[in-house]
Amino acid sequence: xxxxxxxxxxxRDPCPLVIVNDFGGAFAMGAIGGSIWYxxxxxxxxxxxxxxxxxxxAVKLRAPTLGGNFGTWGGMFSAYDCAVKSIRxxxxxxxxxxxxxxxxxxxxxxxxxxxxxxxxxxxxIILAVxxxxxxxxxxxxxxxxxxxVLPEPVSN
Amino acid sequence: MFNKLSSAPVExxxxxxxxxxxxxxxxxxxxxxxxxxxxxxxxxxGNQLQYLDLETNTKxxxxxxxxxxxxxxxxxxxxxxxxxxxxxxxxxGLVEGLRSTSSTMSARLRSNAILNSITRRGPYIGNLxxxxxxxxxxxxxxxxxxxxxxxxxxxxLAAGAITGALWNSSRGLKPMLISSTLLAMTTAGWCRLKHYxxxxxxx
Numbered sequence: 001x002x003x004x005x006x007x008x009x010x011x012r013d014p015c016p017l018v019i020v021n022d023f024g025g026a027f028a029m030g031a032i033g034g035s036i037w038y039x040x041x042x043x044x045x046x047x048x049x050x051x052x053x054x055x056x057x058a059v060k061l062r063a064p065t066l067g068g069n070f071g072t073w074g075g076m077f078s079a080y081d082c083a084v085k086s087i088r089x090x091x092x093x094x095x096x097x098x099x100x101x102x103x104x105x106x107x108x109x110x111x112x113x114x115x116x117x118x119x120x121x122x123x124x125i126i127l128a129v130x131x132x133x134x135x136x137x138x139x140x141x142x143x144x145x146x147x148x149v150l151p152e153p154v155s156n
Numbered sequence: 157m158f159n160k161l162s163s164a165p166v167e168x169x170x171x172x173x174x175x176x177x178x179x180x181x182x183x184x185x186x187x188x189x190x191x192x193x194x195x196x197x198x199x200x201x202g203n204q205l206q207y208l209d210l211e212t213n214t215k216x217x218x219x220x221x222x223x224x225x226x227x228x229x230x231x232x233x234x235x236x237x238x239x240x241x242x243x244x245x246x247x248x249g250l251v252e253g254l255r256s257t258s259s260t261m262s263a264r265l266r267s268n269a270i271l272n273s274i275t276r277r278g279p280y281i282g283n284l285x286x287x288x289x290x291x292x293x294x295x296x297x298x299x300x301x302x303x304x305x306x307x308x309x310x311x312x313l314a315a316g317a318i319t320g321a322l323w324n325s326s327r328g329l330k331p332m333l334i335s336s337t338l339l340a341m342t343t344a345g346w347c348r349l350k351h352y353x354x355x356x357x358x359x
Contacts, residue, residue, distance in 0.1 A: 021228070024235025027286045056326060064283035071238055071286060072279075110271065 015082040019075060026074025031067030038062045077103045093131035100127025226300075230293040238286035245281030249274035288339065292319040309347045316343030 012018055038058045046054025080099035085091065104123020108115045253273030257266045296315035300307045320339030324331040 020235040020239065021231045022235070023238055024231035024233065024286075027234050027238050028230060028290055031287060031290055060326075064287045065279075067286060067290075068238075068279050068283040071235070071282075075235065075239070110275075 015085065019078045019082060022078035023071050023075030027067045027071030029067075029074075030070025031063050033070075034063035034066030035059050037066075072107065073103060076106060080106075093128075093135065096131050097124050097127045100124055100130075226293075226297045230290070230297070233293050234286050234289045237289040238282050241285030242278050242282035246274045246278035248281070249277030252277065288319060288323060291322060292316060292339070292343070295319055295322075309344075312343050312347055313340050316340045 013021060038061075039055045042055040042058025043051050045058075077099050080102045081095055084095045084098050084102075088095065101120045101124030104126075105116045105120035108119035111119075250270065250273070253270035256273065257269045259266075261269070292315055295318045296307075296312055299311045299315050303311060317336045317340040320336035321332045323339070324335040
């Protein structure tokens with residue numbers, strides 16, 4: 001295994017390879033979540049007697065697309081994350097924020113410059129919120145068990 | 157990733173015959189005491205560190221196509237097939253777009269038409285490949301679990317055939333059979349490639 005000085009997650013693979021993993025993981029998440037979501041939607045929106053057909057067609061039509069959208073977002077985010085890490089040579093929340101903004105901007109590239117700018121900002125904000133919540137949770141989890149209960153002194 | 161377990165050399169020869177430990181010296185087998193008999197990984201030669209290797213504890217953890225469990229296989233397989241499908245579909249769309257447009261069109265219109273063609277073909281084939289691999293991995297994982305952890309080519313082939321049958325399950329028996337055969341053949345090709353590329357993964 002390559003020698004790295006990262007303080008990041010050691011359960012994940014090193015950088016170029018992890019992009020494939022993230023693509024697939026995000027795709028699977030989107031496709032499975034989409035199957036659940038659109039089967040409920042297809043069931044509710046179909047008339048009686050055609051409910052299961054409605055479920056099937058809604059899932060077949062929409063779940064793969066949602067999976068693809070999730071996969072593109074996650075994979076592109078991971079690719080940008082790797083690129084930003086290798087350029088900045090640090091691991092901090094800014095990596096995720098920068099790559100979130102870049103991903104948002106890139107995926108909106110066909111909509112024109114204004115669209116790119118808006119999605120760049122939105123992507124950065126979303127990832128900043130996610131990172132902020134992560135840091136806050138981490139701090140909360142670490143600080144919570146800081147007061148150990150001392151045993152009662154035994155008096156004779 | 158090594159954890160230092162102990163740096164003390166195992167005393168095998170010096171501890172004998174000094175009379176300090178009657179429990180050891182009184183036995184006949186003391187002279188033939190062998191630490192390997194206690195544990196197959198015991199240190200037998202002098203000053204050597206003992207390491208606990210965390211990485212290679214699982215089956216098939218090394219090699220080019222390493223497997224570290226169901227979820228890793230699932231996401232790597234799906235990701236690779238999705239990217240492959242996206243690339244192949246995007247290329248097909250590019251060719252189609254180049255053919256359907258002429259060079260007399262304005263550059264802006266032409267590039268737009270070509271991009272439309274790419275984004276119509278690429279995601280469709282990518283999504284299809286991704287969904288099929290996802291289903292295949294779930295079926296394969298189920299088959300492996302039913303067989304008690306046994307994961308071989310026969311199980312993969314069966315998983316491919318079942319995935320193909322599921323894919324066209326709403327269209328009737330004949331398309332089901334065709335897609336089932338097709339996917340089983342693809343799986344066979346993958347298994348063949350795996351043995352060729354990473355023979356060290358085989359038992």
